[in-house]
Amino acid sequence: MHETIGLACGNGGEENNELIKKVFYKAFANEILAKSEDAALIEEGRLAMTTDSFTVSPLFFAGGDIGKLAVCGTCNDLAMMGAKPKYLTCAVIIEEGFATQKLERIVASMQEELAKNGVVVVGGDTKVVPRGSVDGVFITTTGIGEVLCEGISSGALKEGDAILLSRDIGAHGAAIFAAREGIALSSALESDCASLFPSVDALLQAGIKPHAMRDATRGGVSAVLNEWAKSSDVCIEAEEEKIPLGDEVRGICEMLGFEALSLANEGTFVLALEAAQAQQALKILQTFHPNACIVGQVSKKYPQKVVLHTAWGTTRFLEMPSGELLPRIC
């Protein structure tokens, strides 16, 4: 570890993992935490529990705000473990002088998103800190969900599994970047910020058995695929040209040299499941978003590696993201 905490330690990638392992997991080690992924399984696996702090800047952006993000982010982590969001707590740290009306807008967004998840806020905390001690508003939500489907895990991928994306990638990262830099080129560009439980519920109700699900937040699709490849000791092969990418996101990536696969998403998930169920799952996902698609499969070719096949017939390894692309993305 470095002597001080750098921005990259919050990137959802390599440095972030190092901080979590060397400082937090080392001290807090226990059986539940060791098995914890997007959420931890508690009460003999009946319930899932997860927490997230949201520090996004700007607080309001195309497609959402910090309130919507705080409900989606935590509920999505539950959904990704096959759990139905049930209870939420909400702790808010507010900078002195923050406009009450803005706070009300944020809370209204939360309310709207709570309904979509069928989840209730059972408790909260409000701290107000002097001007300059925090930038605007930070929100921490913690969720408890009821596990509907067991065994979903980043370690459960099998050779032959299909890899699906629920929609086109990178919209949240690109939208935040555009908002922050005042890039007005892309009026159609909106964050993908959305609640994923409805899609997951539809999949489960149709009898789909996901091996792994993960919303591709900080670190993007690259981080998810790399973590899965490592945890399951498999190779994930994807067709680069099949990965759905909106024109606006592609434009921002080309202009600025970003890797779209490493851009953050807040309502886009990756799904791994038996190839035999892939078409059925795809049809269901397409009812939620037309851009859902099958992008790859699991093999044994290069264990623990993610391989991208390009349209030109070449292949390249997709690495775990490192460094800090966009601080305060979520």
Next chain:
Amino acid sequence: MHETIGLACGNGGEENNELIKKVFYKAFANEILAKSEDAALIEEGRLAMTTDSFTVSPLFFAGGDIGKLAVCGTCNDLAMMGAKPKYLTCAVIIEEGFATQKLERIVASMQEELAKNGVVVVGGDTKVVPRGSVDGVFITTTGIGEVLCEGISSGALKEGDAILLSRDIGAHGAAIFAAREGIALSSALESDCASLFPSVDALLQAGIKPHAMRDATRGGVSAVLNEWAKSSDVCIEAEEEKIPLGDEVRGICEMLGFEALSLANEGTFVLALEAAQAQQALKILQTFHPNACIVGQVSKKYPQKVVLHTAWGTTRFLEMPSGELLPRIC
């Protein structure tokens, strides 16, 4: 509501209650939240859930640090509902450039306190924000506890009940104030920051049936007693001279005109129970702290009011604190 959020909105007193009611409860209204006190009862009352953000300044103070506080604060909220702390999540927001060694000290304090509560961290989140976006480190902990004793509530006080304090009051508020203002007069002054589950467990195991318990954090003992008097529609009468007060805290209060009863505590609780059990409970509490004592009783004299009887034979109403005494106390 004012147009902007003032510091007083985070004081644990009147303005804080107004913000919570008018902005948060209004939007999030549901049955569980309506009954929620220090923690919410979920899963048919089998589990308790609570969350708290910690923003204390300075991060390290006599008697504790933000890590100890973050575990004590949340576990104490569970203990006060008669619940045994079982699972904790920990979300940390770190300022870029924060010293890794300091973070490790904070995490070590957390670890020590987790053991005292027999609780495990099952999940967490780490965000790093650019310099200036947050002051040092803020921690949000959310806890789940197993309810050992039902019916503990601020609305359960009965005429004739005895009111006990677990130790002398105001140490946390005075210690933070002294640390912040560089007051060196009181070398013996230490925050009371401590885990309360061991005392609560001892009470419950001895067959004590608390009507209400509350750790007197922001807003101090004044806020607790006023809330209880209102919720139970009773009068709480206390003997001012019986309220235990350390010399150092008394000194700071006299010097600066503070009301000790409104100073924050982080390891001191108020207990209401049948008078017949008061002596037994007192003996148990005294094994944890010699200054535990019986300070008053519940009557019907002035419903919804708290009355202090002074040594001079006079009486005065103790009001709900308002305004902001010390921001970033916890």
